[in-house]
Amino acid sequence: MSKAYDCIIIGAGVAGASTAYALTQKGQDVLVLDKNGIASGGSGAAGAFVSPKIGKGSPLQTLTNTSFSFAKDFYLSTCPSLFHQTGVIRIPKDEADAKKFTEYEPFNENRYAKYKTEQLQAQGIAVEFDSFFFPEAGVCDAKEICEDLLSNIEVVKYEAKQITQKDGLWCIGEYSAESLVLATGYESDLADLRYMGIKGTWGTRGDFASQLSLDVSMHQSMSVGANVDGIIKLGATHEKEVKEPVPCQKGQALLLKEKASSLIDTSDLELKEVFCGMRAGSKDYFPLVGKVIDVPFMLETYPAVIRGAKPEMKYIDNLFVCNGLGGRGFVFAPLMAKILSECIVEEKEVDVRVDPDRLFLKWCRKSPELDALR
Numbered sequence: 001m002s003k004a005y006d007c008i009i010i011g012a013g014v015a016g017a018s019t020a021y022a023l024t025q026k027g028q029d030v031l032v033l034d035k036n037g038i039a040s041g042g043s044g045a046a047g048a049f050v051s052p053k054i055g056k057g058s059p060l061q062t063l064t065n066t067s068f069s070f071a072k073d074f075y076l077s078t079c080p081s082l083f084h085q086t087g088v089i090r091i092p093k094d095e096a097d098a099k100k101f102t103e104y105e106p107f108n109e110n111r112y113a114k115y116k117t118e119q120l121q122a123q124g125i126a127v128e129f130d131s132f133f134f135p136e137a138g139v140c141d142a143k144e145i146c147e148d149l150l151s152n153i154e155v156v157k158y159e160a161k162q163i164t165q166k167d168g169l170w171c172i173g174e175y176s177a178e179s180l181v182l183a184t185g186y187e188s189d190l191a192d193l194r195y196m197g198i199k200g201t202w203g204t205r206g207d208f209a210s211q212l213s214l215d216v217s218m219h220q221s222m223s224v225g226a227n228v229d230g231i232i233k234l235g236a237t238h239e240k241e242v243k244e245p246v247p248c249q250k251g252q253a254l255l256l257k258e259k260a261s262s263l264i265d266t267s268d269l270e271l272k273e274v275f276c277g278m279r280a281g282s283k284d285y286f287p288l289v290g291k292v293i294d295v296p297f298m299l300e301t302y303p304a305v306i307r308g309a310k311p312e313m314k315y316i317d318n319l320f321v322c323n324g325l326g327g328r329g330f331v332f333a334p335l336m337a338k339i340l341s342e343c344i345v346e347e348k349e350v351d352v353r354v355d356p357d358r359l360f361l362k363w364c365r366k367s368p369e370l371d372a373l374r
Contacts, residue, residue: 004169004176005031007344010160010190011183013043014329015322017146018337019181020153021078026345031175032150035159039146041185041245042279045205047223047236048145048330050075051088051137057107060285063353064328065109067335072136074334079148086226088137089115089218091127091263098129111136125218126263139217139225139233140330142275163190170318179318179344182292185280191319192295195363196356197283198323202242204276205235206253208269224260232269234260236279238327248276282324283359289322289336290343290350291315293360299373305364306373313357320344321356 007023009016012034020030034040050071053064075083092098105114113133120127160172163180170180182190186200214227225233234256253274257266282288294314302311322340325332342348352358364370 007179008177009181012038014333016183017149018333021149022337022341032155033158039143042277044143045275045277048140048142052110070335082141085138086217087135090132091220092129183322200278202239203236204252248274281326287354288324289354292319
């Protein structure tokens with residue numbers, strides 16, 4: 001008989017890797033399955049900036065900035081050589097955006113400084129507007145972070161096509177475990193997760209060799225990483241029109257170089273490698289972390305739910321999700337993994353802001369998929 005684990009995680013991107021690490025820290029025996037290996041999708045292609053969100057103090061900004069503080073400390077303590085704390089300059093896109101920065105300033109919840117145009121130009125950054133500088137922010141080595149978090153955890157390259165429960169265990173092929181976490185990104189068809197509204201956004205990142213002296217990272221309408229060991233990372237893009245993975249396009253990376261030329265001197269940038277992948281987000285841009293509702297049971301047992309009834313939720317036993325981290329995966333992942341590990345091991349309630357339950361009743365009332373039941 002094959003070994004039974006405490007938990008199996010399907011997906012070895014930053015969501016799955018962080019969850020595996022957090023569960024292992026709590027003494028869980030964890031197996032990670034991924035059909036293409038560690039960080040083979042959107043996580044490996046991420047620009048992997050770890051920086052705050054600016055704005056007027058929305059709930060999403062507050063959660064993002066709490067996650068940023070947690071992630072920054074987590075990477076510095078866990079894998080400091082893979083988190084380059086270069087600081088990140090947030091630059092207005094245009095004059096209208098620059099006026100908004102004045103409104104944003106009272107809501108900057110993390111340590112920052114205002115950089116005058118002259119200060120930036122003195123560093124070789126071609127901008128026309130005053131900007132915010134977040135000194136504690138930086139950029140991660142995306143794939144290497146995932147590999148490091150999983151370095152002492154069993155990882156198997158395996159395509160999970162079906163999940164079943166038998167005698168209190170989740171079974172995936174020859175593997176079994178008491179708990180199962182779906183960290184599968186935009187591919188979310190192993191269980192009925194329709195109510196979560198998971199959607200993919202394609203991204204391309206280009207890594208360029210350069211001798212340019214650039215010791216700070218920046219974001220305007222795109223991300224430009226500092227020069228780390230002779231490499232400047234540009235991207236990743238946000239291409240919502242791409243619905244399925246396609247081969248990485250050298251041309252997309254070169255377009256990023258062209259775009260970056262409005263900020264820095266790109267004359268010696270030489271494309272070394274292109275990364276691409278699909279990042280998964282939710283309908284409301286908040287992460288999806290917690291238990292999975294038994295959708296068929298709820299629709300069959302409580303048909304009035306599609307007309308606004310609010311029955312007690314029925315969950316699938318020991319099935320969990322960590323998904324929807326979007327373009328800020330390396331910001332959200334460490335804190336979301338902590339929240340989920342405490343839910344699984346200690347049965348703590350999940351933060352309501354990230355609990356997927358928030359989306360279920362609205363989906364029942366408004367989804368066109370359920371029109372036939374109305």
